[in-house]
Amino acid sequence: MSRVEKVRQWIREERELRGWGATKLAQEACLAAQKRGEVINLKQQSISAMELGYIKSVPAWIKHVADAFGDNPVPATMQNIQNMTSFECKTSNKTSLPNEDDLKRVLLGLLAPVEESISWDAKQRIAGILAQKLPMGLEQIRLFK
Structure with a gap:
């Protein structure tokens, strides 16, 4: 490059x-x-x-x-995302996700700069729900492959 x-x-x-x-x-x-x-x-x-x-x-x-x-340094939540390791792909083609708390932090960091009209509490709730549901959703997607 x-x-x-x-x-x-x-x-x-x-x-x-x-x-x-x-x-x-x-x-x-x-x-x-x-x-x-x-x-x-x-x-x-x-x-x-x-x-x-x-x-x-x-x-x-x-x-x-x-x-x-x-x-204008990057907000701390975004730095945490930057520093986290990427999802690992195992040889069995299964994706290893971070634990629910880490996944919630990742998702919250992604939501942080989105729509200033959405409150921080609402973003935290959305990130929490997504962190709970994402692993199950990914498993369901695999059923159709």
Whole structure:
């Protein structure tokens, strides 16, 4: 994977972990530059062009994007998801899931940046229900394979 491709992937992953769109990332990068005494005019179109592969080299504004990510660390629940190991596939083609509490944390982390109008308590209840039902649902899917 080329350096530009790694940067492209890094931008998208970090942006999505924070629940930001390209417009929000551009705004945050401009603020980060301003905090450091610089002025840039970064727009959503440049972020999108980078992520879509239209920009073929690492742009100068990338340092401000990195500063924006540094100024806005990933919420703790999302860091936990990042640090968890991925589901292991055993040789019997069965998927090993984390225990219910860990699965609930994973699902809660995925729900955290979704719909600000949904309360945190509601997201916790949804994650709990999904953590209980997901293993059974996966077993039922296997019946039809």
